[in-house]
Amino acid sequence: MELNILTLxxxxxSVTFILGLKMLxxxxxxxxxxxxxxGGMTLAIFGTIFLYTDExxxxxHNYGWIFGGIIIGGIIGTLAAxxxxxxxxxxxxxxxxxxGGACAMLISFVEFHHIxxxxxxxxxxxxxxxxxxxxYIAIVIGAVIGSISFAGSIIAWGKLNGKVKDFSFKGxxxxxxxxxxxxxxxxxxxxxxxxxxxxxPFYITIALALVYGVxxxxxxxxxxxxxxxxxxxxxxxxxxxCGGFLYGNMVMLxxxxxxxxxxxxxxxxxxxxxxxSLLNVLIGSFGGSKAGASGAxxxxxxxxxxxxxxxxxxxxxxxxxxxxxxxxxxxAQAQHACHELEKxxxxxxxxxxxxxxxxxxxxxxxxxxxxxxADVPYEKLLEMEQANEEFPTTDVVLVLGANDVVNPAxxxxxxxPIYGMPILDVExxxxxxxxxxSMKPGYAGIENDLFFQPKTSMLFxxxxxxxxxxxxxxxxx
Numbered sequence: 001m002e003l004n005i006l007t008l009x010x011x012x013x014s015v016t017f018i019l020g021l022k023m024l025x026x027x028x029x030x031x032x033x034x035x036x037x038x039g040g041m042t043l044a045i046f047g048t049i050f051l052y053t054d055e056x057x058x059x060x061h062n063y064g065w066i067f068g069g070i071i072i073g074g075i076i077g078t079l080a081a082x083x084x085x086x087x088x089x090x091x092x093x094x095x096x097x098x099x100g101g102a103c104a105m106l107i108s109f110v111e112f113h114h115i116x117x118x119x120x121x122x123x124x125x126x127x128x129x130x131x132x133x134x135x136y137i138a139i140v141i142g143a144v145i146g147s148i149s150f151a152g153s154i155i156a157w158g159k160l161n162g163k164v165k166d167f168s169f170k171g172x173x174x175x176x177x178x179x180x181x182x183x184x185x186x187x188x189x190x191x192x193x194x195x196x197x198x199x200x201p202f203y204i205t206i207a208l209a210l211v212y213g214v215x216x217x218x219x220x221x222x223x224x225x226x227x228x229x230x231x232x233x234x235x236x237x238x239x240x241x242c243g244g245f246l247y248g249n250m251v252m253l254x255x256x257x258x259x260x261x262x263x264x265x266x267x268x269x270x271x272x273x274x275x276x277s278l279l280n281v282l283i284g285s286f287g288g289s290k291a292g293a294s295g296a297x298x299x300x301x302x303x304x305x306x307x308x309x310x311x312x313x314x315x316x317x318x319x320x321x322x323x324x325x326x327x328x329x330x331x332a333q334a335q336h337a338c339h340e341l342e343k344x345x346x347x348x349x350x351x352x353x354x355x356x357x358x359x360x361x362x363x364x365x366x367x368x369x370x371x372x373x374a375d376v377p378y379e380k381l382l383e384m385e386q387a388n389e390e391f392p393t394t395d396v397v398l399v400l401g402a403n404d405v406v407n408p409a410x411x412x413x414x415x416x417p418i419y420g421m422p423i424l425d426v427e428x429x430x431x432x433x434x435x436x437x438s439m440k441p442g443y444a445g446i447e448n449d450l451f452f453q454p455k456t457s458m459l460f461x462x463x464x465x466x467x468x469x470x471x472x473x474x475x476x477x
Contacts, residue, residue: 007250009047014254016040021258027368027378044251045070085333090229090363094157097233101149104239105206108142111246116199127191135246140187142242143202144209149235151213156228159217168219176215183208226363227270231278234263273358273384273422303439306457308466311433312473315341318395320351322387324424325367326360328401328436332463335374338400341467342376344474353380355387355397355424357405384424394429400463401435407448416446432456435466 016036023033049066053059060066077096084092119130127136158164169175186205193201220228237259244253271278306314315321323342329335342352354376360367368381382390391397399406402424409416410423426432432455439458441447450456459466 006047006051009043009051010249010251013040013044013047013251016043017251017255017258021262027372027381030372040251041255048249088161089369090225090361090366091157091160093363094153094160094229094232097229097236098150098153098157100236101146101153101232101239103146104142104236104243105146105150107243107246108139108146108239109202109206112139112143112202113199116202126194131191133191136191138242138245140190140205142239142246143206144183144187145235145242146239147206147209148213148216149232149239151210152217152228152235153232155214155217156225156232160225164218166219166221172215172219176212179208179212179215183212226359226361226366227267227278229363230263230267230270232263234260234267237261237263270359303451303456303458306433306459308459308469308473311457311459312470312477314396314431314433315345315350315398315470316348316474316477318350320353320390320394320396321345322353322355322391322394322397322426322429324355324357324397324399324402324406324426325371326400326402326405327366328403329463330361330366330370331401332465334400334462334464334467335370335376337464337467337471339371339374339376341471341474342380344471348474353382353387353390355384355391355426356381357384357402357424360402360405384422388425388428391425391428395431397426397429397432399426399432399434400467403436403441403448404446406434406450407446408453409446409449412449418446426450427453427455430455433459435459435461435463437462 017040020033020035020037020040023029023036049060049063080092115127115131119125119127131139155164159166183205186201186208190199190201190205217228217232237256239256241253241256241260244250244256267278323338325335325338329338345352354371356367361370371381372378404410404418404421404423406424406426407416407418408423408427410418410421413419427450432450432453434451434456436458437460439451451458
């Protein structure tokens with residue numbers, strides 16, 4: 001009876017994961033979907049703790065350790081989530097994803113160690129005679145991919161908060177391939193070694209996978225971090241699914257498959273949005289020092305500035321305005337001021353919409369989450385394809401902290417590292433006003449041709465202060 005109840009708990013948990021994932025596709029239902037999936041996970045966890053029994057009928061014990069870990073982890077996670085700034089959200093996502101990879105790696109480690117301890121006193125035989133090949137493959141995949149996800153996510157976290165710099169050397173890709181080959185060799189040696197011997201080869205497998213995870217992410221440029229985070233997220237899902245397979249835990253298997261599939265699809269979609277292959281992302285070092293060097297050598301003309309008062313007049317007497325949010329908006333925590341500007345302009349009869357590039361910000365959906373926090377209606381957030389159709393009929397485009405995603409060089413300059421990347425065609429509007437702190441290049445490390453076009457005006461300053469001054473000026477008109 002208890003087994004049937006536990007199975008029902010797992011079934012309900014799996015259904016809530018699927019339902020929650022579906023609801024996350026719409027900001028209007030995303031919060032509720034997140035809570036539903038969390039509720040299903042809670043049910044599955046407590047069902048496992050109190051209802052699970054092994055083949056000998058033994059239940060789980062050590063409740064002190066189990067609930068101690070849940071309480072400590074819950075407190076740390078809650079405090080971290082409540083205190084994190086929206087600009088630091090990508091780092092937190094990467095860090096938490098790394099913790100998931102570490103858990104998957106430890107599950108595989110414990111499973112192998114359990115088998116090793118149970119067989120080490122037997123007559124000398126091979127692990128291949130004790131562990132079915134499929135079971136061992138699940139152990140190795142969980143250990144290797146979990147280790148890569150953990151180490152890679154920590155490096156990605158360091159890159160996003162500026163603590164880790166891009167690092168590459170000649171022949172690094174060959175070095176990485178050799179390192180990956182050594183991981184596979186160590187895994188094979190482990191499986192073909194004797195049970196009475198040392199489990200050192202398995203430790204070497206995990207250690208090499210951790211090193212590979214570090215060197216796998218180190219050379220990748222900052223502009224590609226959203227893709228890398230999404231890919232590492234899918235890695236963690238696959239590793240978690242292997243853990244579910246090892247223990248016959250259907251809800252863990254389902255959750256891991258969903259995370260792995262969703263992360264893979266998102267990675268593919270982002271690569272498509274950048275018009276680049278995943279291989280190019282992994283070996284191209286887009287956003288690294290090379291891109292910056294090539295971009296710096298290009299000669300540009302003069303740019304023109306615009307004042308707050310002139311900007312207020314242009315926006316107030318426009319019929320249609322598009323706002324393009326970027327990372328600069330997030331850094332300044334200006335989303336609420338942006339929404340207030342939108343409301344004031346609409347009171348004057350101006351139609352205001354937002355253009356969202358798929359890879360704007362530092363993580364997938366960063367701008368959507370940022371604006372949703374300020375209660376911007378979802379209907380006003382137009383995806384790149386929709387926005388590009390409307391730019392020719394737009395009077396003014398206000399670019400707030402965005403850079404590479406509005407750079408026309410992606411369409412006109414074959415030598416540019418972002419050439420071929422789909423962009424927001426803001427230059428098709430009648431006028432473009434760009435708010436930036438300075439003329440410093442964006443994450444791709446190149447100058448933006450848009451800034452030097454005749455119809456573009458630069459409005460320098462912190463996005464939040466600029467928007468607040470704009471609001472004051474418009475109210476006085």
